[in-house]
Amino acid sequence: MNDSSAPDGARLRLTYEAFCRTHERAWRGFARTQVGAHQDAAELVVADMKRHLHRNWELALRQEIPAAYAWRLLKEHIGSWLDTQAQPTAVQTAALDAVISGFCRRARWSLENLPEQLGLLSAILALPERQRDIVVLTYCLDLDDDEAAAYLSTPATTLRSNRRHARRRLAAAIGRPDLAEKEVEA
Template sequence: MNDTSGTTSGGREALTFDAFCATHERAWLGFVRTQVGHRDGGPELVVAATKEHLRRNWALALRQEIPAAYAWRLLKEHLAAWRAAQAEPVAVQTVAIDAVIDHFRRQARISLETLPERIGLMTAILELPERQHDSVVLRYCLDLDEEQVADFLGTPVATLRSNLRHARRRLATAIGRPELAERQKGDQ
């Protein structure tokens, strides 16, 4: 008879954890980079701390209704802790800001003609309510599909779409181009 009581279960759990992390790590790292740039290896440190926390609590994560949403909350907690531990306030690098704006602009099909509009868009993204901010960054800056974003945020796809619609309206209004929000309605 084979004894599969301990090692197989532990091995399966480790494999599941590794696969889960491999599936989500690119988005975690990308999101943290949009928040802090590439400063001092911060994104890698935040993701490593999140993965370690998740590894220690993997059994708990698996009992969650949506494990990806549980991991997302851990990532946000570790990001906040890393920021708080910095001697100086963390400012996103200009290159990171430009990349985020350009990618968002293409994904959301928004044209920005002036530098003040570009700066206004980035400021407006940073000032969005947390759910809308996360939705915008994950969907338009990191190219995740709606189902992936909904899983990260632990919300139904319909709620995600609503968050994105409200965010686009806020962003269009913030840069003085409310017609962009109206045009987006027909694009969906």
């Protein structure tokens, strides 16, 4: 991004900074769910993504939904970071342990034993990417439907439908179909 002293350059800088302030909490939260105990790594991944976004800010503004463009960049940067790790699956599994507790709390699911918890972890990992993102965004990061939908460039009604399907899949995977219908407003 051209950061000249011209009014357009200042306006671009201000819009970029405001955009980052608005979305950075969700970016960091999501990065933490992907890189696990590597807290510093989550910060580095988000910082790298922000630099990438800064360089391409004018392109981001031309997108129909700039938040969805930034979300794709974040996921690319997380993927690149995971590719550099010796055991990326172990990193993601550790990260998803926090996702499980957040999901159970928000979804009001009570899992009594370790096999159910491990089953939920496996089921979350097996979800299609879109549904996995929805689970993390709405249940773990506590984003409202409209905000989560904007990141995924989808209508809120579609997000809710995908979330219901994800809940059903997760409940079936752990042998607790009774939990699927206990939807709470996310």
